[in-house]
Amino acid sequence: MLVLSRKEGESLVLNGTIEVMVVQIGKGQVRLGIKAPKDVLILRKELTEEVAESNKLSAQTRDIEILGSALKKSRVQS
Numbered sequence: 001m002l003v004l005s006r007k008e009g010e011s012l013v014l015n016g017t018i019e020v021m022v023v024q025i026g027k028g029q030v031r032l033g034i035k036a037p038k039d040v041l042i043l044r045k046e047l048t049e050e051v052a053e054s055n056k057l058s059a060q061t062r063d064i065e066i067l068g069s070a071l072k073k074s075r076v077q078s
Contacts, residue, residue: 006022008024018034018040019036
């Protein structure tokens with residue numbers, strides 16, 4: 001992991017197209033401003049973790065539905 005120090009008003013550039021600026025530094029909190037092309041998806045990490053967990057649960061539910069459907073079909077054919 002690259003660790004950088006920035007002061008209020010300073011920024012860094014990622015991949016030549018994404019600028020991350022330190023907008024404000026307060027007690028226990030840093031406000032960041034992000035300029036990026038519209039096609040770049042920007043999410044807080046906790047949201048990506050929630051989406052991943054939701055997708056995992058959804059896939060498990062879908063697997064159960066598929067298994068249930070397969071069992072019903074095999075019973076009908078027997």
